[in-house]
Amino acid sequence: MRVDLAALVSAWPFLMNGLWFTLQITLVGVAGGIVFGSLLAVARLSQNRVLSGFATAYVNLMRSIPLILVIFWVFFLVPWAIGWLTNHGRPVAVGASLTIFTTFVLFEAAYYAEIVRAGFRSISVGQYSACEALGLSKLHAYIYILLPQAIRNVLPILLTQTIILFQDTSLVYVISATDLLGAATKIAQRDGRLVEMYLTVGIIYFVFCYAASQFVKQLQGRLSYGARP
Amino acid sequence: MSLLFETTPDGAGRYLDWIIDGLAWTLCLALGAWIIALVAGTLVGAIRTLPGGILPRIGRVYVEIFRNIPLLVQMFFWYFVLPELLPARIGMAIKQMDPPWGSFAPALICLGLFTAARIAEQVRAGLQALPKGQAQAANALGFDKRAMYRLILLPQAFRIILPTLTNEFMTIFKNTSVALTIGLVELTATAREINENTFRTFEAFGVVTIIYLLIALIAWQVMHRIEQAARLPGAASGKA
């Protein structure tokens, strides 16, 4: 089986464009996901039954269905929903990129919410009591005391979830988006260079994820304060 | 949800039949891959805890490769790339496999080995969490390596990691949807096909979403029962 390196070289810029889109989705997904996820985690701990009920239902729903299904849902229905909400009577045009970013933030938030919730449970109860004793408002307590500790405690898990997010971005393939895998597929189909393209993309993903997971391992080592590995 | 009972365009039945077929493929793929994953994952996880030699390193390589490449890319490899890399006759024979087996077989192997890598890590963590005394006592009593793992270490390790295994079990049902990209008409693909034929997006995807929720619920219940049955009094794992 001869491997055609020339095809790979000419395709490289297009692949890099795809990789850039993949990274964009990952960054937006992480930032939005952690913010929204933290909100959900806090909501779940709230005294307000409606709020905690909604947050719990949302997290459980998103974690029970496949990402591909969520991608299809958002892709076909979000424009309708926005149009309905803003009463324009017609759906508002939402581009593919924005749709994809929205999907990943909504989906990953549920997973980040569970991780942050575990983070909250890992904080000693004394912290909560001290906040109350000091008369801090709930908002201040969470933003300045509790959330930073929670996130620091589960940082390695958050990072691992981010690596999973990076891998999940490949699923935008189903809506013909041009991320790294989408770019490789388009070239593979156009030029018949299946083997070269998919092997290359596999290697690129591997390099990124392996480096990232090694980093997380090191981080875990440094955060462990001598606890058993 | 009257959609389910309307007749399909090829006149061969109702949309409900399509959904049942899709569900059947999802379940077969998930359960088949789960069995492969448990067997392979336990094996790899166990050999990673061996003291020395080449086996732990092979285990490490396996886990790193299968965990650091996205599932979709792995699916493409098994479906598109592998037949091209094999000798021409074997490659052609694979490609001539009738659908849907032509899609099911690679999906089964792919999902099985992918999940196995994740289970391997959990099994490894479980084995390493056991008190060292267990292995030492087994040695003192004259157990050979295989018997030690099979009768002493693994049963305890599994009880410890049951919560994470539950998570993995629920995840494998969701991951079956990735097989739609190589042509397996599982549940999510069925929703998309119904949508293409009727344009009733909300109903088509809504029904399938509810089915996935039910699957998740049942899967969780099953694992929960197993967890409770397997609980060792006084063991560290206790709660979920």
Place this chain on the structure above:
Amino acid sequence: MVKFSGVVAVLSLALVSALALAPSPSSAEGLGPTLQRIKDAGTITIGHREASVPLSYLDDNQKPIGFSVELCNLVVAKVKAKLGLPDLKLAYQAVNSSNRIPLVKNGTVDIECGSTANTITRQNEVSFSLIFYAPQFKWIALKSSGLKTTGDLKGKSVVVTQGTNTAQFVAKLNADKALGMKILQGKDHAESFLLVQTGRASAFMEDDILLAGLKATANAPDDFVLLSDSFPSDPYGLVISKDDPGFKQLVDETLRETMQSGLYDKLYTKWFESPIPPKNINLNFPQSEKLRELVKNPSDKAIGQ
């Protein structure tokens, strides 16, 4: 003090939201929803295909080109004139056969310029412009397979692209003639063609012109052959939103002018009877009788209407 500024803040927020959420007033002529949306956004979004040679596909720089795309560019010129927006921006949205109709329906795409067949069922969801092309269904297969007619495909694996009228046609053909074919579905034409190239499917059915385009741009065009059987297919139209007769009129006017002025024939020759990118191959597909008739007497009726 705090209370008062709070009240002011809330009131202004409410006012701004009310203005933002209120339906935008349409202009004096009543532009209609599509044109209004285009005007508000300052952009017109064109849906295009990625591998429907020579009608709508990507060239080597991944830019959309093709016969349908050129017709759409004429429509865009007319929209610019009508709205008085010479700097109207053009946005391209890649679509495939699964999502082209939903994306026009939900307004993501203002006009789809591809290879979409006008059928009665689809007219329940969207509107079609005047017919601009009339293909037939054919099979493409590897020459080495030795297949000659539809009958040779009994019991074999064939592929169609999901969401196409072809998919429904082949399902029916399979049932009516009891061929026992196993039908695979590709995500788009390129993937379906790939399944034939790699030997996973024995044949791929699609409109003859699309197959000719795929064959011409393949790495080894002579490896493929179109089988002799042909079946009547549905004619192509540009896809636009259903409840907008004003926009449809604009699009139809553009096409009618093009057909009557001879520009249509020039464009046809450019894309179907001359070398085209990316490999400078000439498809050599002269206008069929049916198409000449439709150019002389334009119509937007689907088969059976």
